[in-house]
Amino acid sequence: MSSPSQDLARLVSWESRPDPYPVLRRLREAGPFTTGDGVVPVSGYHDCRTLLRHPAMSSERERARQSPTRRGPRTRNFLHLDPPDHTRLRGLVAKAFSPRVVQALGPRIRELAHGLLDEAADRGSFDVVADFAHPLPVRVICELLGVPYADRRDFLRWSAHLSAALEPPLPGLRTPEVGAEAARARAAFVAYFRDLLRRRRDDPGDDLVSGLLRVEQESDRLSESELLATCVMLVNAGHETTVNLIANGVLALLRHPAQLAEVREDPELAWAAVEEVLRHDAPVQLVTRVATAPLSVGGAPVETGDLVLVLLAAANRDPAAYPDPDRFDLHRDRSTPSLAFAAGPHFCLGAGLARLEAAIAFELFADRVVGPRPARDTVEYKPNVTLRGPRALDVEFDAIRPARPEPGVGRASRRAG
């Protein structure tokens, strides 16, 4: 029997990367507890959902007692801000992610996904991560923001460093080198956007960056540093997570070939696949909050300045919320929403877009890739604990069928939201 603190250390260690779920189950069964240095892991569905909506839970990481930088937010990125700044900044970009706007992107997303499958067919090999799950959301977020796709090599590198800095400050996860790399990446990203904004000022487009630039110039609702931080965050949030949703989902379908066949037969099931992957193998495994007042969760005391680890991936497999939670099942009752996109004021702004991209990816993969099977028995995961996804996913196949003619607005582009 291991103690909850040992289980938390195990969750962080490499050995849990292929399958963190046994450790998450033990943490959930142990209930919330406080480690010696003010970290409170919380893993039950009810507790996580309650905390995500609790007014004493701050998203400003610097307020944590163990924060390396306690001087206030380093960036004006609204993911890590509280109201009223959070509300103001989120409000400025929310329209760009409305169901109507997202729905209109469907045909273009289908076109991009078809193109990637055509390329794999020509090549005769298919790494689902590098050739499909990664380029699709990167291209989509670039087009939405008005960021040249040709510049991706640089910003993808910076993005990877910023993702590493999303890890909670637990031993072994946030070394000083990780922080220093992230700071350098953030500075390079900001310099890149400063240059892009200069160009957009002279030659605006109908993209989100040009729209935000207008707000910055014409009102006092957005400062330049907030504009830059928002752009960096949107590029990052817009792809790192969706790559993992698509890759985790294709992997789950390959491991459940009967359910993959069902998606092939009934493309509407691609939407159920999205929800089940989000629940069963959450791309964002945890989010953090800082207590701004003392409170109690599941009987455990939380002190002001404690860092709360909201273990979304554990909550999504809580048997109190989902019967037989470890089973991957497209036909599961969906009346209890998973916490994969969090809940409360920071509920993922891109949830509709992510769902649409993944539903299209699953539908077209099921329809066009004939006889797919994993090329290897084991899957190597990326190093992060917070953002979970395979590093590569080589798939063998008998053929990749040509695209069927699309009947105007295609199937998995109708629902968004």
Ligand code: HEM
């Ligand atoms: C599968 C894909 C995705 C997953 C699992 C995901 C998950 C999440 C989660 C868990 C949060 C809450 C963070 C917190 O409470 O601390 C969040 C916030 C956010 N996500 Fe996503 N996300 C995904 C895709 C996207 C996409 C495509 C975008 C588009 C740009 C996006 C934009 C955002 C933004 C802007 C926030 C901050 C919201 C706020 O602070 O008010 N996400 N996401």
